[in-house]
Amino acid sequence: MAEVDMSDDRLLPPEPSVRALARELFAQVRDLPLVCPHGHVDPALLAEDEPFPDPAQLFIIPDHYVHRMLHSAGMSHAELGLVDVDNTPRETDSRQVWRLLCENWHLFRGTPSKLWLEMELAGVFGITTRLAADTADDVYDQLLDRLGRPEFRPRALFERFNIEALATTDDATDQLAAHRLIADDAWTGRVIPTFRPDKVLDPDQPAFHESLRTLGEVTGEDTTSYRGYLDALRQRREYFVRMGATATDHGHPSAYTADLPGTDAEKLFRRIIERDHDPVDAEQFRGHMLTQMAAMSLDDGLVMQLHPGAVRNHDPRLLARYGPDKGADIPAPTDYVNNLRPLLNKYGNEPGLTLVVSTLDESAYSRELAPLAGYYPAMLLGPAWWFYDSPHGIRRYRELVTETAGFYNTAGFNDDTRAFASIPVRHDVARRIDCGYLAQLVAEHRLSIDEAHETARAMAYTRAKEVYRL
Amino acid sequence: MAEVDMSDDRLLPPEPSVRALARELFAQVRDLPLVCPHGHVDPALLAEDEPFPDPAQLFIIPDHYVHRMLHSAGMSHAELGLVDVDNTPRETDSRQVWRLLCENWHLFRGTPSKLWLEMELAGVFGITTRLAADTADDVYDQLLDRLGRPEFRPRALFERFNIEALATTDDATDQLAAHRLIADDAWTGRVIPTFRPDKVLDPDQPAFHESLRTLGEVTGEDTTSYRGYLDALRQRREYFVRMGATATDHGHPSAYTADLPGTDAEKLFRRIIERDHDPVDAEQFRGHMLTQMAAMSLDDGLVMQLHPGAVRNHDPRLLARYGPDKGADIPAPTDYVNNLRPLLNKYGNEPGLTLVVSTLDESAYSRELAPLAGYYPAMLLGPAWWFYDSPHGIRRYRELVTETAGFYNTAGFNDDTRAFASIPVRHDVARRIDCGYLAQLVAEHRLSIDEAHETARAMAYTRAKEVYRL
Amino acid sequence: MAEVDMSDDRLLPPEPSVRALARELFAQVRDLPLVCPHGHVDPALLAEDEPFPDPAQLFIIPDHYVHRMLHSAGMSHAELGLVDVDNTPRETDSRQVWRLLCENWHLFRGTPSKLWLEMELAGVFGITTRLAADTADDVYDQLLDRLGRPEFRPRALFERFNIEALATTDDATDQLAAHRLIADDAWTGRVIPTFRPDKVLDPDQPAFHESLRTLGEVTGEDTTSYRGYLDALRQRREYFVRMGATATDHGHPSAYTADLPGTDAEKLFRRIIERDHDPVDAEQFRGHMLTQMAAMSLDDGLVMQLHPGAVRNHDPRLLARYGPDKGADIPAPTDYVNNLRPLLNKYGNEPGLTLVVSTLDESAYSRELAPLAGYYPAMLLGPAWWFYDSPHGIRRYRELVTETAGFYNTAGFNDDTRAFASIPVRHDVARRIDCGYLAQLVAEHRLSIDEAHETARAMAYTRAKEVYRL
CATH class of the missing domain: 3.20.20.140 (Metal-dependent hydrolases)
Structure with a gap:
């Protein structure tokens, strides 16, 4: 890792x-x-x-810098977990949205989004694992655990x-x-x-x-x-x-x-x-x-x-x-x-x-x-x-x-x-x-x-x- | 040299x-x-x-980056060997056109044309002599020789x-x-x-x-x-x-x-x-x-x-x-x-x-x-x-x-x-x-x-x- | 100092x-x-x-790079010693104008005006004191002295x-x-x-x-x-x-x-x-x-x-x-x-x-x-x-x-x-x-x-x- x-x-x-x-x-x-x-x-x-609530709802779904980049590589807004104006229930669960981010982390090289998210994970949550397909679930679980604690x-x-x-x-x-x-x-x-x-x-x-x-x-x-x-x-x-x-x-x-x-x-x-x-x-x-x-x-x-x-x-x-x-x-x-x-x-x-x-x-x-x-x-x-x-x-x-x-x-x-x-x-x-x-x-x-x-x-x-x- | x-x-x-x-x-x-x-x-x-055919017809006459710069210093397109739309025979021979480039090589300082041509001469033709009035003919002859060989x-x-x-x-x-x-x-x-x-x-x-x-x-x-x-x-x-x-x-x-x-x-x-x-x-x-x-x-x-x-x-x-x-x-x-x-x-x-x-x-x-x-x-x-x-x-x-x-x-x-x-x-x-x-x-x-x-x-x-x- | x-x-x-x-x-x-x-x-x-005549009339009043910056921080052109089109006598004396510059010298950090003026004071007038509220009068006096000499x-x-x-x-x-x-x-x-x-x-x-x-x-x-x-x-x-x-x-x-x-x-x-x-x-x-x-x-x-x-x-x-x-x-x-x-x-x-x-x-x-x-x-x-x-x-x-x-x-x-x-x-x-x-x-x-x-x-x-x- x-x-x-x-x-x-x-x-x-x-x-x-x-x-x-x-x-x-x-x-x-x-x-x-x-x-x-x-x-x-x-x-x-x-x-x-x-x-x-969870990493996807904290870092991806509300952040247009992040989901626009994923969209530019062909992922639909529905896949990315955005809620539409009719409030249709999301078709992608948060863990799956998070995986999409991690699998496509190379798209963010050279962008401030990469910098910000890596610095947040390290500085706020103490996580320095590189995001990737094979680390997605582990990081998700760690974040989920942190987010449930009072100090977060x-x-x-x-x-x-x-x-x-x-x-x-x-x-x-x-x-x-x-x-x-x-x-x-x-x-x-x-x-x-x-x-x-x-x-x-x-x-x-x-x-x-x-x-x-x-x-x-x-x-x-x-x-x-x-x-x-x-x-x-x-x-x-x-x-x-x-x-x-x-x-x-x-x-x-x-x-x-x-x-x-x-x-x-x-x-x-x-x-x-x-x-x-x-x-x-x-x-x-x-x-x-x-x-x-x-x-x-x-x-x-x-x-x-x-x-x-x-x-x-x-x-x-x-x-x-x-x-x-x-x-x-x-x-x-x-x-x-x-x-x-x-x-x-x-x-x-x-x-x-x-x-x-x-x-x-x-x-x-x-x-x-x-x-x-x-x-x-x-x-x-x-x-x-x-x-x-x-x-x-x-x-x-x-x-x-x-x-x-x-x-x-x-x-x-x-x-x-x-x-x-x-x-x-x-x-x-x-x-x-x-x-x-x-x-x-x-x-x-x-x-x-x-x-x-x-x-x-x-x-x-x-x-x-x-x-x-x- | x-x-x-x-x-x-x-x-x-x-x-x-x-x-x-x-x-x-x-x-x-x-x-x-x-x-x-x-x-x-x-x-x-x-x-x-x-x-x-020859260095001028390879490097100068068809390359608008090169002849536009020479033109900007006052050389006419006829002098530079360009063929007009009536196909009038060129009034400048290729060696003379090449000399114009070499005599005015300082015009290209800081441009990619200088970089490209120097890298081509060195990398493709094995010539690292600096272009100048007094090297023009020698480089021309070396290039002419190379261009006649099958490997070029x-x-x-x-x-x-x-x-x-x-x-x-x-x-x-x-x-x-x-x-x-x-x-x-x-x-x-x-x-x-x-x-x-x-x-x-x-x-x-x-x-x-x-x-x-x-x-x-x-x-x-x-x-x-x-x-x-x-x-x-x-x-x-x-x-x-x-x-x-x-x-x-x-x-x-x-x-x-x-x-x-x-x-x-x-x-x-x-x-x-x-x-x-x-x-x-x-x-x-x-x-x-x-x-x-x-x-x-x-x-x-x-x-x-x-x-x-x-x-x-x-x-x-x-x-x-x-x-x-x-x-x-x-x-x-x-x-x-x-x-x-x-x-x-x-x-x-x-x-x-x-x-x-x-x-x-x-x-x-x-x-x-x-x-x-x-x-x-x-x-x-x-x-x-x-x-x-x-x-x-x-x-x-x-x-x-x-x-x-x-x-x-x-x-x-x-x-x-x-x-x-x-x-x-x-x-x-x-x-x-x-x-x-x-x-x-x-x-x-x-x-x-x-x-x-x-x-x-x-x-x-x-x-x-x-x-x-x- | x-x-x-x-x-x-x-x-x-x-x-x-x-x-x-x-x-x-x-x-x-x-x-x-x-x-x-x-x-x-x-x-x-x-x-x-x-x-x-004096430092303000040499360095500030005729130099729009300088007085525009002071104006941008809220000083009026009258305070800065500019003469209006009716030639109304200036309400601010030159020493006071000079003091305004020195008190606000931080405004010029990173500008060419700072560079130019510091280089002029050092190179032309031999003065390397940093401009500041507490050096304004001393520098003014030194400059005034220099300006009176034939070599200036x-x-x-x-x-x-x-x-x-x-x-x-x-x-x-x-x-x-x-x-x-x-x-x-x-x-x-x-x-x-x-x-x-x-x-x-x-x-x-x-x-x-x-x-x-x-x-x-x-x-x-x-x-x-x-x-x-x-x-x-x-x-x-x-x-x-x-x-x-x-x-x-x-x-x-x-x-x-x-x-x-x-x-x-x-x-x-x-x-x-x-x-x-x-x-x-x-x-x-x-x-x-x-x-x-x-x-x-x-x-x-x-x-x-x-x-x-x-x-x-x-x-x-x-x-x-x-x-x-x-x-x-x-x-x-x-x-x-x-x-x-x-x-x-x-x-x-x-x-x-x-x-x-x-x-x-x-x-x-x-x-x-x-x-x-x-x-x-x-x-x-x-x-x-x-x-x-x-x-x-x-x-x-x-x-x-x-x-x-x-x-x-x-x-x-x-x-x-x-x-x-x-x-x-x-x-x-x-x-x-x-x-x-x-x-x-x-x-x-x-x-x-x-x-x-x-x-x-x-x-x-x-x-x-x-x-x-x-």
Whole structure:
């Protein structure tokens, strides 16, 4: 049975003098607490603190990075144990799904999924057996045993992971029941919501009209009038703030922003709620509402996050059978220089606003994003996102961004994960790559070692706390 | 007389520990047979097995990488020995053309052309003299001597190169006479055709209408009716399959695909053969026919290759005087996420289809191509293509693709060359760079050495065999 | 008090064998004279040879790289000492501005601004104290003392820097008074103008119509007629040539070129001077005039430089209060393959024309620019520009360009700076990075050391002299 190589030098640059510097830098940040200002962990997990059911339901079925790769090699989503929108009972049991992963483990060579899962198995579960057809059952049994123990329940892991704060992502209309449960019981873990109003800002979302009705019910405002709609949004933001939120998040198809005069905005809103609008109207509305969100952020202090540029649900059959967020979202070219201009021209020079912008189009990093963040006080760059939250991806991010925007126009790391057990390894990977990058700067005499230490600490820990006002 | 540095460590990473790993990996793959599933060698070369005439006609005149660089420094195509479309006798003799190359050898520093030619001269011809004005004649004479010997004839080289299979690229209407000659004689080299129907799928090709007539004559189908046209294509594909073909290839201006209802397709076809169409019609037709090709591939098992994104014949004067493929094709931004969607939505989940997609727009690798290939079972990525089939180009390809799509959503290497003598060195370069990349992953503890060995072998040899069903 | 790390190995690759090669290469080029064919130093500086007033007015206030970064962290332009368009007296004294820089020095970690300023302080002023809140006043005083001494006046520095020729950038209507002063006095420094006609070629420039009137006055031509306008431009170019100019420079929003028939051009010109044109007309006119400039270059031998792709004045409030070139120009995607085609189709094969093209869109390097420069004799690539004139930026430039275009389709280095004291360090950085890149090629056995030496010298010195006909 092969063992996984869990060298403590993993991901550090191989050249000995640079590696020595990277080790020294990493030693100072590896055990810092985890600040998690952006992610997709279900708060019910921590509210209920139930054991994770089994390895497939922990590592494969909810992780689109994993099942998309297996699907790309010809396995169907049904074989992979996904539950369809009709809740048809799964045709593959979890042990069989786990075997599929292990038999096809070679597909993941060179991917962050391999890195994350091997580091999770070793670091969290103490298992360093290489995944393979002939080790699948043994590892499955070991994991199943671990998952049944109290020290592997979500709250125990939260504490073991040394998470200082964990932000979830929540619909604007969400009553945040799980967050309230956590707040009300004796457990002291800090789990805070994030205000994600896409469903009430984006007329192209299938749930838009229903969400608007819910927004009206929840707030008591008349969300069929533009003024009532804005008031309802303000009221919800206040509620999120009271529940501990420090940020909003916006997952629009593009980075388009607009700033319409009040009467135009009202007329546009009217067309939209009367379903008498075209795609240009929808884009205008989303863009206008981003600028409104910035205005509200100036009032209530919520940090604004923008995650644009995914063509969602590229495969309509997958969407129809299994729903959204199942691995078929594909990045597209994304314009920032023109699209962000209306918002930045209005609020970009406000020191009170923090707008954290991410991208799935790496060609925009050095061309548009670093130059914008290196000028406008309000704008910061989010960390390497989604497909790029990986060793090469993070390294390219630093190389493309730093020379124009420096380190302090970036917002620090966030793990952006749905996979709770992957939180510490994602931070670990980012810390290692950042330390390797800083070590390279020191080795090239661009930075002194004490400057590198301070910067490593900022990127690993303090920067995210400051930026997200945690 | 300076000697070329032919160190066996060439192209391996310089850091000693990584180089040692790369050497170990490369030692296992360097002598594997060459699988060549995509290229542009003229099959008549191997059918006739005539000696190559002289160094200029072997290395310069047919190689657009070489003469475009000399042209960029001010040498005219006439000086460089190119034959014009009127077949005007060349005004420069081959020795003089060779001298121009040698006198200007510094222009090629840092290019793959320098690497390839130096490796060919050393590895195939045993000549390690540095090219320069004062060595031009001596090297020319040595090469001329070699080329006259039987062991430097095409078939002898084919065997020496250890080519397991060589695919050529052939018009849909080609009767494959050279392939038949090879099949019918005693020589056992495997030379197979590839079905390249651009001239009968693309209404913007100057030869389109004439090719359609030829297609009708060759097949006996009425290619003025849409149904007859499709039947003719099917018949030709069958003929290619009988002659050993395992793939089609499509060199469209964009990656646009469409899936038109039958009656719309018929009407569009009618407009096109009546020359009553506009550029949008032409694009629609090309796009629709790609989807038709995918449908036919599902029936006959031909692997489908798509090579989009070149602005062909950027210099109209060159085209007018010397014809196409003479070094003035320039890449353009290429959309995949929207353009491939109709085809992928229809057939992308079919495990029976293999669609190998290449790009000349590297910004699409991490943004669109790796995410698409990492989801759709039918889609794979071709190797770094054309301008990017080079040490940095291949390295960037791996760095941009692997973290999202892994190694096994790539199709293995192909040399894509018109220059027969460059086949082994192109494989050698790719094997070295891939081993260097894998060595880096091992040195960073992302991969075990045995995983790297297996992957190196797959990228160098087995993957291309499997993907192209050879 | 921390000292800055001024190792002589700075920016050389850390791997010892590569570093040794890089050192050897750099030793041969580090002291070569500086050829500066493109930059933005005010010629009055050298005509008047007055002492620099103080550190803030030398290093911060005129340097948009520096004050944009401080602004991005929330400091206002007023605090940073910028003078507004009404010439309101500055509200912050220079010492206070300097303190702001020192207190916020961490913002610049990893940027070329840090590198440049530290190298300037050490190399030009002999100060190696790290900038920080507690060293600000001491360094300020030391600098103030130095700046008062004769050996720190502009001409003395020009000689100490070993500048062989320095090109400035000058409006087409400029009478070049400072250049005449320099030419007429005994000082032998070579300071030459560059013909920059944007204000008389671009109808979207606010000063266009006024500049056209001035152009008429200066030349005595009727610049309200197309013929008179062209004659006036020719006359001005001749004047610049007489004053030593060897180049023109064009800073258009895009790389669009056009070649209109004479009557269409005349009609377009008429619409434009009558202000009866739309944005498409303006783009057509700029594009047409670039092709006219190429035609004139063929007559008068001026090298043509094109610097497209910046969205100028992204922040309208900054423009209104402080004017242009204050750090809010942001790059945008830039098309070259289609846009340059009309000009290149007409003149690209002319060996007598030199067109040096730069980009702010790095995705175009390997996709469009290297392929174009590697084919058309007239076209060369300018060095890594603006945001990319940095260690990683230059390195990416070489990696993206060289394999397709080689070294000799690049135009050599230029510093492109407004900051006089940064000239030697900018050359030093480029020489170091180029030597590191060449060392890597040698270490990978792609280049012999003597080839690398010759290439390093060409990139550092001879190439710029040849290309710019200096």
